[in-house]
Structures are given as C-alpha cells and as structure tokens.
Amino acid sequence: MTTLYSPGTRVWLSDDSQQQWIPAEVSSCTKAGDTLTLVLVDENGKETTVSGSTNLPPLRNPELLETVDDLATLSHLNEPSILHAVQSRYLQRKIYTYSGIVLLAVNPFETVPLYTTEIVQQYIGRTKGELEPHLFAIAEDAYAAMVLDGKGQTIIVSGESGAGKTESAKLVMRFIAAPKSPSVNSDANAFVDGASLVEQQIQATNPILEGFGNAKTTRNDNSSRFGKYIQLLFDTNRHIVGARVRTYLLERSRVTYQTHTERNYHIFYQLCRGLPAGDLDALGLSADLSQFHYLNQGGPSTTELNDREKFRAMRDALKIVGIGPDKQKSIFELLSAVLHLGNIAVSHARTEAVIEDDDPSMSRAMQFLGVNAADFKKWTIKKQISTRSDKIVTALTPVQAVGVRDSLARFVYACLFEWLVNAVNESFTGKYGDATTRAETHIGVLDIYGFEHFEKNSFEQFCINYANEKLQHEFNTYVFKLAQEEYRQEKISWTFIDFDDNQPAIDLIEGKLGILALLDEESRLQLGTDASFLAKLNTQLDKPANKDVFISPKFANAAFTIAHYALQVTYSADGFLEKNRDTVPDEHLALLTSSSNAFLREVLDTALHRTAEVVETPPPDGVMSKIPDPGRTGIAGRGGSVKKPTLGSIFKGSLGTLMEMLRMTNVHYIRCLKPNDHKRAWEFIPSQVLAQLRAAGVLETIRISTAGYPTRWTFEEFARRYYMLIHWRDGPPLIKREQFKRLCVLVCQKMALDKTQYQMGETKIFLRIGVLAKLEHVRSIKINAVQFLQTNMRRLIAIRKYRRYQKSVIGIQSHWRGALARRAFREIRDKARADVEAAEAQKAALAAERNAEKFPSRSDKSDKGSEKGSPGKTRIRRMFSFGSKDRPEQGVPSPSPEPVPTRRPRNRLEAATKRLSRSWHDPENSPRRKAPDTLSPHVSSPQRTASPSKFSTPIYEQFMNRKPAWNSSTNLNH
C-alpha cells in the first residue's frame, strides 16, 4: 500500500463540492499501523491531507495511458481515470472510445466529418483496433465475423434518451448495407446522401417508424418511444436479400397524456398540418391543435413547416413500403378516430359517468371506427363483472369512464403501430416474398432505451430498467465467456472469480413470485389496486433473501426500491395496475373486432393474431427461415392468444425471445453517452457522463475485468516496451534474437513481481490491475535518467566541438590576415622603391646636367662619379635601408635593380604585420568596434606612435591606412 502511494504518485482527489475529481500528487506518505496519511498537492499547489486504510484516493494513470483509445488498457481502472480519458478524447473531438468490447460514443450534437465515403472505405476490411475507434469498426467487425463463420451477429446500441442511439444505429446499418467497393461512389458525402437499394428501403422505414413511434420529449425532440431490432438478412454469398424489423414496448400512455413540455406522437401534428383543408374537413380535423384534448396538453410543438414537410416525406415512405393512397386514407381515419375519442366529454350525474348521446366527437370517432355509438357509450360508462353464476353490470365513475375511453384510444393506436411495422416487414421480404427463407445469416441492430432514473419513476421506467437488467446480465455473461475463452486459449491457470451477478435483481422482477407475477395477479383481481399490489410486494418480497435487491419504503409512501446493477431506483406504484392491464374491456374488444371498418379489422387481426412465424407468406415448399426471430411484442403476446395478457407479461415474453436470440449470435456493444442536457456541441459535464457510464454498466464491466487479468500484451509488445528494465547486456540481444517470452520473464523477475501478479500465456503476458502502471513508473524513471545523461553528454560534446572549430577558425584568420598584410606591404614597398629609383635617376640626370654646365670640359669624369653613387642617391637609399639607423654611410651597398632585403628589415616588417593582425584580433582595437577615424594605427596605438620616426611618413600611412582586403564579416573570431 505504501509503495502505491510513494511521493510523486499521481492520484485523483475528490472535490465533493464541485462533484468532480482534481488531479493531485502525493508529496508525502506516512504509515501508522494500517493507516496511511497522505499529503496531496493539487494542480494549484493546494495541500490536502488524507488518511485512512481503505478509501484512499484513486490512482491516476501514467500520461502515456491517459487518452488511450481503449479504456481496458488503462492500468488504473477507476471512475475518475475512465471519465478523464473519455473527456480528454471528446475535447480532442474524438467522440469514440473503446472500453474492451464496448464502443463508447459521445454525442457531438453537431455534424462531424466522420461518415464520408472515404472513411467508410477506410474501415472496410480493417480489424477493430487498426484504426481510430469508430461505429464503422464495430460494424465491420460484425460483418467480418458473419462472413467468416456464417454466425448471426447483433449490435446492441444503448444509452439514455438523446444520447444518439438512433443516429448511431442508422449509421451502422448504412455502413453494413453500403457498397464495399470504392469505385461505386466517389462523392465524399455519398455515404450520407446517397444510398443503395436496400438502404433506401431501410431508410424509408425511418419516417414511418419515427412519425408513429417518436415524439418530442424534454430530453430529445425526436425521441424514439419504442425499442427496435432491425435485422439485415444475407444470403450464402453474403449479399443483403432483405430485412426485418421487430419493435418493443411502444409507450402507449403518450397517446392520451403528455406533460406540458412534451408532445404526442409526431404523426398527429403532421396529419393536422399536412393534410389539405378538404381532407381535414372530411376527417373532422383542424389545423388548430388546441381543439384536441390529446394534443393540447403538451407543450410547444416543432414548427408547422417542419410537420408539413415530414408529413410529405412520410406519405412518400408509405408509398415505398406499399401502402397506397387508399390505405393511407384508412390510416388517417383511424388516427382521427383516436383524436375524436379524446374529445368525448364524460360528465357525471351524482357519482356515475355520463356521455351525451349526441356527443359530436363520439359520433365521428365511431363513424371512423365502424362501431355502433350506443354500444360504445354503454361499455364506456358501465362495466360487466362476471361471477360464477351471473353477470353483473355496474356504473363507472367519470374517472373510470375516462380511463376506459383512453384505453380504447391507446389500444387502437398500438394496433395501428403493429400493423405498420408488419407492413414495413412485408416490404422487406424481397421480390418473391421469400427473403427470410433465402437468408442464411444476419446482422441485427438493436436500438433500445437505456437505463432510466428520474425523480418520479413509473411503470415505463420499471419495464425499461428490467430490459436493461436482462441485457446487462447477457453482457456480463458474454464478457466473462470471452475472457475465459482467452484464458483457455492461452492456457493460463484461472479460477473463476465471483462477481456481483445481477441475477438476483432479475429473479426479483421475473421470478415465480417476483414483481411481475404479483403485478399480474393483482391486475386480474377485480378489486386490485396499486396499494394492494404494493402491500403484496412488501409481504412477499421484503425478506432477508432479497435484502440486497429489494428495499421497501421506510415511511408509508406508495413506492418500492430496486437495487439495479447500475443504481437504486425508487418506483412509484401509482398507476402500475392500470398501465399493466392497459387493455380494452372485453366488450369494447368485441365491438372493435366486429367493426364495419374492414381496415380496422385487418389492423386488429394483424396485431392480435399474427405470430412471428407468419410475418411473411411461407414459401410453397414450406421451408422455414433459418434466421432466429427476436420476437414481437404483439398485442396478444406469444402464441397468438386473444386472451388479454398484461403489458408486463407481453414485455417479459418478448424480452425472453430477444435474449434467446442474442445468445445465438455474436454480440457487439455500442453505448451512447450524452455529454450535456442542453444538446450543446462539445460541452462535457463530467458528473452527467459519469452517471451514464455507471448506468451503462461500463464501470461494472470494468470491475468484472479487473477481477481477472485486465492487461494482456503480446510478448513482443511487452518486450519491446520494457526491455530497458533489465540489464543492458541482456535486453537488446534478446530482442535481436526475438526471444520475447524470455525477456518478459526477465522483466518480471527484475521488477520482483509476485507470481500472482502475472501469468505467461502461449502468446501473451497477462497482468493484474495496477502492474502496468508500476512498470510504466519505473520505465519513466529510467528514461528520465537516460535522457538527463544524454542531454549532458550531448552538451559536452557540442562544446568541445565548438571550441575546436573556434581555434581552427582563429588560426586560419590569423594566417590569412598575415598573408594579406604581407602582400599589401610588398606592393607598397615595391612601388616606393620604384619611385625612389626614379627620383635618384632624375636627380643624377639633373646633377649631370648641372656639372656639364659648370665644367663642360670634364663632363666624362663627372658622369662616371655619378654612376658610382652620388651623395644624394646614397641618402635616399639609406632612408629605405630598414633598421640601418646607425650604419655608417660607407657600408651602404650599391643599389641593385632587385635589392635583397637583409634579415633584420624583414623581421621588423613581420613584427609590424603581426601587430597589425593583433589589432584586428583584439576586440578593443577591432575595426568592427572602432569608428573609422580612430582606426589609424599611428594615432591610436601606443606601439604605432612609437614606431620609428625615420619611416617615410606618407608611405607608412599609406600602408597602415590601407583597408583589409577581406570582408570584415569573415572574422569568425567574433
């Protein structure tokens, strides 16, 4: 424990006030008995002291792992680390992250360029993990698995309302149905805009199912109020031959009641706004929605234009699935009947319900339903109770009568929805109606409501959470199965570690004496009420055996609590019985089934009597489909009984069928997450996402994974990353010889890992939770040390190299300057000599002339004397006999055309040149530093002022003032 929290360890500090986690570091750790006292320093330098033996701050992952694309590879699998990884990725516009076999998809709430044809092509043929996490990777994985062994596949898309399930499911189906060749369509948006034939058929179902099954809710303007399973059917060549849709638990209560912020099903608004005035009149409808009780309870609607456009799209879609104008008219009549039913006024005379005979809404509704109004009225305000010997008719209260009226409206609507789903399925059966029998295998996409937990939870939440409980159980089993399969393949010894199985919660709900059974029992009792149901729950279920899953209220409120796998949810028992019974009285059912409206009879027949096996016409050869049917909710439940089953039992049956089917397929999981409630793009509210991660079972799954060996690396991956942890003489040679497994063993030994902390499989090393983080920690210490050494060695080498260069450059500069100065000097000297000689010659000529004038007869003699050396000529020559200051005149050699300079003058010249050169090297006297007028050496330099005064001043100055021939910028010394 102490080593886990050694100074420098990164942890997450809980900030309860902000409901978030803050990154912090351990600055000191002291141990007293079992208790650790940690001093933590957060990002802002604030110190916090935490102590305890358990419940210490969760550990933070090494930076390397913080934004991994698979959460299962995190070394520390705790809530803050998972949340941080998902959040960091989302803020980098990476909306998809793997969590083991699950893909987490965070809703971007804006169009993202992730679904173009190019991206579709990129994912085709690639295995999961090769590219960035994506819906397409999951779809391709499913497709590849289906092609490989022909086994059916299911992709479960779940998440809370508005998280993006429907959008994701649509994209997945488009990917699966998309042409698998890049040449088919090169337009970047073709994947989104264009569609294959099967795609078009599947897409046509969207406006229909969304129109009749979606509604505006507080959480989503286009919320699906039913679960659906769409199967894409493939033949032996793995070509799509058709599709099949199954729906689950349509929220019927919405037909008759909506809160003020929500709406009824879209179709009612579309109908009232989209139909021409004449047709509206014929149906007794109006574009004024406030006239209808079933529409005026709800809140603001979407725009009129939107409803009208959607209505047009829906009529087109109906045509595509084979529902022509006549059938459409019949559908609209049933819909208007539902709206008129809601407007039937129920008054009271004393306590009894009364409906006026001439109620116009009743007349219209019955006209469209093809039912006698008087019969309807009778069985709406009265009920018949059958006893063993007799039948007793009793009057209903207005509230009860309204309940009966509304139940009829809901029943008709639910049957119509069933009929539509059936019609859509018929359109999918291919040209000869044999798609399901031709199909060899399938990929199904289940778009199902996620776990729900509101302030007030009712029967709908109970059913939804029950479904999620079942799905979670399947998921747990699947994850364990997969894990065990891998352990078996890798031949590692593994004892099954027990985990918090949610079977007790499922048993509590669907067991023989479970909540559903008790609810059904109470629903069938004439005098059953919500209170009596709750009392039954408490007496039957509040037992020690159920203490972990069932909690009865401490105070006498009409509620009960179930501890689900995700969290505890308290359900209000109010309305449970009515919603569970949710069916029409027998008398009303009889009226409807004997209706004069042929279409209504067809609708009821489809909804009540059809079973899964007769969804399409069986082929003449009687061959049945090989594709398992995920079940139909039906109105009658399984088996086609006309006996009125309860909603709870229907749902239980269809869930059972669905689970059976899931077990027959490979399952792939997509969990959609909603980052905020305001539908704002790229806004991430951690607490909200954390609640969904919990509800989606992500943390539970991770907990299960952590029970085993969550980290699995191939020997090669592991060896290449951690070879540096063993001696440098061992690591690289083993890598070179590809002895990866041996290297892994050496690493584990060197790190003194306990044998329980790892296992060597056939191809992989399996590590317990936290081991990888430890290895990473040591690796980063080593790398830091190596980097420190490398940095300093590199610096040292660079400095030495620089100094060597500098010395060489200075040497070259000195030599060049010397050479140039010498050359300059020679030029000046030669010129001076030539000048002197010319002057001497001139003088001699002059002297000769003068002598000739003075002594004209001795002209020859004087000429000879001047040739030998006149006194003037000798003086000038002495002037340039450098360094011969005290030399007697007699010793002056006779001038020669190329005078050979004696050694001494040359030394003096070199000395002068060197001095000059030094003056350029000397930064103080550098020509670059001094103003040009101070450069004159004989003025500024003391050496120069002390230079021999006998130098011919003009020549000396000419030499010294001569500018260097090289560019001053070549002076590398500076």
Ligand SMILES: Nc1ncnc2c1ncn2[C@@H]1O[C@H](COP(=O)(O)OP(=O)(O)OP(=O)(O)O)[C@@H](O)[C@H]1O
């Ligand atoms: N991949 C995506 N890209 C862009 N926007 C998206 C994406 N997924 C979802 N959305 C946005 O989120 C909204 C809600 O999505 P969707 O209807 O799929 O949610 P849902 O989970 O099916 O909700 P419900 O359970 O209520 O039906 C969409 O209308 C769309 O605006």
